Amino acid sequence: MNRYLSAFIAFSAVLCLSAGCGKKASIASSTLSSETPTAPVSAAEEIITQSAPLAPTTEAPQQQDTTAVVSGSAGSVETTNSQSTETDTEEEQQLDPLANSAFSYDESGAVVLKKDISELDEAELLSAGQALFQSACRTEWSYTVGCPYELDNDDFIENDFGWQYHRIITPGISSYSDVLRDYHKVFSDTHEGQLADLYIEKDGAVYALSAARGQDLYYTASKVTSVKERNMNEIVFSVESFYSGSDMSPDTPTSKTNDFSAVIGSDNKLYAGQFVLPY
Numbered sequence: 381m382n383r384y385l386s387a388f389i390a391f392s393a394v395l396c397l398s399a400g401c402g403k404k405a406s407i408a409s410s411t412l413s414s415e416t417p418t419a420p421v422s423a424a425e426e427i428i429t430q431s432a433p434l435a436p437t438t439e440a441p442q443q444q445d446t447t448a449v450v451s452g453s454a455g456s457v458e459t460t461n462s463q464s465t466e467t468d469t470e471e472e473q474q475l476d477p478l479a480n481s482a483f484s485y486d487e488s489g490a491v492v493l494k495k496d497i498s499e500l501d502e503a504e505l506l507s508a509g510q511a512l513f514q515s516a517c518r519t520e521w522s523y524t525v526g527c528p529y530e531l532d533n534d535d536f537i538e539n540d541f542g543w544q545y546h547r548i549i550t551p552g553i554s555s556y557s558d559v560l561r562d563y564h565k566v567f568s569d570t571h572e573g574q575l576a577d578l579y580i581e582k583d584g585a586v587y588a589l590s591a592a593r594g595q596d597l598y599y600t601a602s603k604v605t606s607v608k609e610r611n612m613n614e615i616v617f618s619v620e621s622f623y624s625g626s627d628m629s630p631d632t633p634t635s636k637t638n639d640f641s642a643v644i645g646s647d648n649k650l651y652a653g654q655f656v657l658p659y
Contacts, residue, residue: 485511505615516640527548598626602619614642641654
């Protein structure tokens with residue numbers, strides 16, 4: 381009898397330990413998830429992120445009222461959009477490019493309009509702006525934080541500060557203009573950002589700094605909230621970016637508002653113009 385009792389006690393101990401380990405694994409998994417946010421990648425965004433590191437999501441929290449002001453040749457129209465805690469059809473269309481039939485992504489991440497820009501209503505403009513802003517974030521992150529090309533880590537040059545720039549060995553990329561050509565598949569020709577500081581052309585090759593950095597720990601989301609100006613060449617949006625806190629007040633949520641513009645190309649595509657990476 382003592383032998384069976386001992387076996388039962390040992391078996392119970394094993395079960396207890398197993399349950400404890402499972403609990404610890406669950407806690408560790410939860411902690412990792414909360415400390416390392418990554419962006420959900422939709423089918424449409426897979427094209428954009430094939431060579432880019434995942435960046436924080438640009439989908440916005442459902443938490444506040446926004447006022448959209450649309451300025452055009454017909455004058456200004458002010459409307460109020462009250463958001464509820466539940467996602468409605470209009471907002472789903474804004475945050476999911478595939479849900480809106482007015483536009484789509486091309487293979488590089490530019491927004492392709494399926495009808496003339498003058499025919500887009502306010503909701504369609506906001507949705508297209510959100511789609512382009514998401515693509516601009518991912519593209520800017522790829523080119524300025526990392527590098528979308530293959531690098532030779534053993535072949536590098538240094539600038540006056542001793543920073544190492546590694547040679548790009550991706551076929552077809554042998555000059556700074558080649559980098560700009562790819563970058564401008566999403567951004568307008570007037571927007572160059574920080575590329576001139578991060579890519580150096582020398583002796584028939586181009587070298588990239590590839591200065592990886594971490595994201596803003598407090599950044600949570602961005603949302604295109606209104607159309608500030610609109611003409612036949614460019615649309616200026618207002619974008620609100622949300623943060624769970626700051627270095628001075630880590631537990632106090634805050635937000636920042638910036639202008640973001642979409643330049644209308646002759647190919648009926650929208651390219652990012654004025655832009656600030658929110659994280």
